[in-house]
Structure formats: structure tokens, C-alpha cells
Amino acid sequence: MHAPVVTTGRDLRLDLFRGLALWLIFLDHIPSNVVAWGTIRNYGFSDATEIFVFVSGYTAAFVYGKEMRERGFIIAGAHVLRRVWQIYVAHVFLFAIYLAEISYVATSFENPLYAEEMNILDFLKQPEVTIVQALLLKFKPANMDILPLYIVLLLLFPPILRLLQFRASLALGASVLLYVLTWHFNWNLPSYPEGHWFFNPFAWQLLFVFGAWCALGGAQRLGAVLQSRITLGVAVAYLLFAFVITLTWYLPGMGQYVPHWLEQLIYPIDKVNLDALRFAHFLALAVVTVRFIPREWPVLKSRWLWAPIVCGQHSLEIFCLGVFLSFAAHFAMVEISGAIWMQLLLSAVGILVMIAVAGLLSWYKRAEGRTGSRPKKTPDADLAGGEA
């Protein structure tokens, strides 16, 4: 096999940014949270989802790519499928929590101001349909779109990985082609009760495959471009542009500064189908990041960044925990207080719990390694970055 073995050892930057993305997703998932104003989605077109999908593609290629080279397509493919199953189970677990939350609301809430919002309880009137549709990944409640996207992306990953190893450019080209065709023909998977998937897998695969491509040598091929001052200048200019446009969303009075032709050009910025403006915004962020945070940056190994890195290393567990904690935080805001101090407190406590659990998971892993009770032959999808 002549696939280039490029990445030796772990790139802690990936764990760091996935960990940070997990925190941001948690903060964004708590509704009405003032802390969420600090998250990147309010300052540009892309948000934590892009970081998360890219890093997951990168780490999936890194982990399973190594295994596929060493142990073959069948074994690596089987391990990918086992990971898919784990993510599916995690998704069903989150759905159970959602059902508990919505049932609680159904029995406790009767404010006449919100008669219309109570239509959300329609889903409880036909539990047999709702639950089956959820198991089929067609009914996806709010905040539960990311795991189904991963399930589809990973399910199709083994053959893509194979192609990436032998003909990397061809694989990336095929991914771009699928993205373009998806935009042209409006392909997407159906949802229940209507509509389509909120993260269209046929479009979002581009970011996942691009991440995988970078992991398998693409990043080095792009090296010269990434180091160029022109690239950096363009990236910074684009980030500033996105920031100013985003400001006009929150301050309607500023809308007058955006010329009409520009509005016609950029809107709508489509999250469902990973709008090119979002993708470009992610790329610009990535360019600036790799420029200023080198791979061997000593701080990455210091205790200052231990917390986000350890969260990023247990992504599936910490993602699920984050969704659970956002429900718990919402419950506390509703039942105790929704005041700003409470929002700050819940955000901080939630992140501390995420760090504590991630630390505990690392400890388990080390303890198991020491006793030798579980010899590691299979790739450690968590440590090198799971795919959730």
C-alpha cells in the first residue's frame, strides 16, 4: 500500500478545538443563555458544528485510516460500524431524555399566553408513531440533529476512506461533486412529520471528507497556501466582513449599511446545506488558527489547556452529556430562576461537570491500561478522537 503515512502522533490542536466546540455547543443549546452571546456563531457565519464535523472527519481518517492500512478494509470497516452503533444508542438515549422533558411540560404548563407553543405536545398524542420515527432517525427533536448526521457520514465512510488512501484527490473531487449535485437537485433525506434533515448529510459530507483528506496528507499539500501572507490577509478580511454582516442581524438599524446587491448575493445563508459562505468562514478560521497556533505549541501540553483537550478526547460521551446538561440547565432556569446570575452559574457548572466526567473517563482508561485487563488491539476511537 502506498498511502502516505503523514500524521505521526496526535495533533492536540484537534482535541483542543473539538473540546472547545463541545463547550460552545452546550452553551448554544441552553436556550436564552446570555453566555451563548460569547459563542462564535454570533460573530460570523459558521458555528461550532463546522469545527466539530471537520475535526471528526480528520480524526476518523487518522484512526481508521491507520487500521485500514495495517489490518485491512474488512476489520477497519467493522470497527467503523461498531462506532456507528454506539452513536445510534447514544442518540436513542438522548431521545429518551427529550421525551421526559416534553412530558413534564405537558403536565405542568398551562399559561394562556403560550397556547400556540403547546402544539409541541402533538407529538405525545401518537407516541407509537413518534417513537418509531425517532428510531428510524426521521423524527429529530431540537438539538438532536448532529448525531444522526454522524451516523450517516460514518456509515458511508469505509469506502470513502479506501478511496482517499489510494486516490485522495479523486475522493475529494467526488465529495465536491456530490455537494454541487446536492445543491443543484435539492437532494436530502426526509424527516417526520415533514421536511428534511436539518444537517443535510449529502452537503455536510464535504466538510467531513475534507477533514479526512487533510488528515491523510492534504494538510501538507496545502502547506504552501496556508503559510502565504495573501491567504492570511484574505482570511482575516473575510472574517471581518462576516462579523460586520452578523452585526446587522442583531442591530436592525445597521441594515442600511449593507447594499442591496450584496444582500441579494449572500442571503440566504443556508445551514441545512452547508452554505459555501459558512464553509469559507470555517476555512478562514482554520487558516488563522493554524497560522497562530503551531502544532508543537508548548501550551498545548500545559495544564492550562488540559480541560478542553480532555473533553475533546471523549467527544461522544461529552457531547451526549452536554445535551443532557443543557436540558438540566433549562429545567433549573424554568423551575428556580432564569436570572442572568443563574445562567452564568449553570453555564460554568455545566462545563465543570463536562471536564470532571472527561477527566474521570481518562482515569478509567489509564487504570484499565495499567492493569492490562483490556489489551488494546482495536483502534482507540476515543483517545485519538471519537467521531461523535
Place this chain on the structure above:
Amino acid sequence: MNRAIAVPVAALAAALSLIPGARASEGQPCDIPGYLLSGNNELKHVTEAVQKEKRLTIAVVGTGSSILAGPDGPRSAYPARLEAVLKAKLPSVAVKVVSLVRTRMTTEDLAKGMEKLVNDEKPDLVIWQTGTLDAIRRVDPDEFRAALEEGVETLHKGGADVILMNMQYSPRTDIMVPLGPYADNMRVVAQQHEIPLFDRLAIMRHWSDIGAFDLYAAGKDNVLAQRVHDCIGRGIASMIIDAAHLHPESKAAQ
């Protein structure tokens, strides 16, 4: 080149200058900070109807959150409150607000009825409240936007001004109903068609944040619902007067 720099700088300056204004207006319930109401989109048909014909017909098209239940419902919901406030502020104008609310309707359903509405009521202004059921049912954001645009264009062709009104801020259900993409699309459609957006979501959020209303309340509190609707009615009235460049006569006339 100069212009390329001047635009963002001016934008930032505008953003910064607005923040103290927002703080200054806190305190009284119903108050809406300037940055949530101010826009540059005008209501030309309204201006014309009021100045030339001394009459103003407004139609409210919406769903469940534009009505209130109970015997007091019809006169305490925001369409009736809007009519009362406008009549007080513009005593010499014949103001009529028609409420055409239908529950359990998606934006697409409502858009289909716009042509008939324009023909039947001949409104100068249509206030279109929508988005909630679309978010609950998670309608395709693309289809949602297409339906909004279709509805707005039908109304414009029929000679009516439009104000879009987005969803309510509902802290108890907001973790279950993903409003974000729908609110974003309503803002984009408003910007592109140069129509005012009554950002009910941000405004009610503001009222909740400053403690004007306890929107977390779970019980059957009709008083709260009525007060909120009264404030919404006042808010839209200010928006109409502002966007149509009308001059309230209330103090002189009363």
C-alpha cells in the same frame, strides 16, 4: 477603498452609540429599546392612506399567538389593543384593524390566503405573524422562506404594506422548539423586501430580561397574557407611526 473602510467603521460606531440608548430606556414595562424597533424600511401605503384619505385599514394575519382565549380574549389580544392605541394617537384618522387569525396554520397555508385577503379587505397594511407552527413541525427552512416571500410579494402586488412579526419568546418551551432558523429567515426576507420586522422574539426576551414580565410563569395567568398583548399592541403602533412618518396628535387632541 475609503468607502470600504468607512462602511464597517460607521457600522461599528452606530452599534456602539446604540448601547447606551438601550440602557436609558429600561425601567418601564412595555418599553422597547430603540435598536429593536428602528429600521429604515418605510410604510408608504400607510403614509398615503393616512395623509390623503384620513383612513387606515390594517389586517392582522396570524396564528394562535395573535389571539387570547376567554370572554375578554378578542378585545385584549394585541390586534384590538393596536386599534385602540392608534385611534387614540391618530384621532382624526378612521383606523380599522381586522384580525384574520387561524390557528394551526403553517406559513405556507397562510401565504395561500393572501390574495383573497387583499381582494376582500383591501388593507393598507398587513401585519403577518407567523413561524411558530413551522418551527414546531420543523418545516424545511427553505420552503418556509419561499412561502414567506410568496406571501409578501402577493401582498405587495395587491397594494398593501407589510410588517412581519416573528414568534413569541417562550422560555418554557424554547429548548423543544428550534426557533433560530425560522427567525433568521424572517429577518432575511424582511431585509430583502425592505419591510419592517416586528421582532417579537427579541422584544419579549428583553421584557423578560429586565423583569417587566415573568414569562416563565406556568399557571393560568390571564392577566399576564393580557398585559403582554397590550404591550405588543403598543409596540406595533409605535413601529407603524415611526415607519410611516405619522405624527401622533394624541396630546393636542385629547
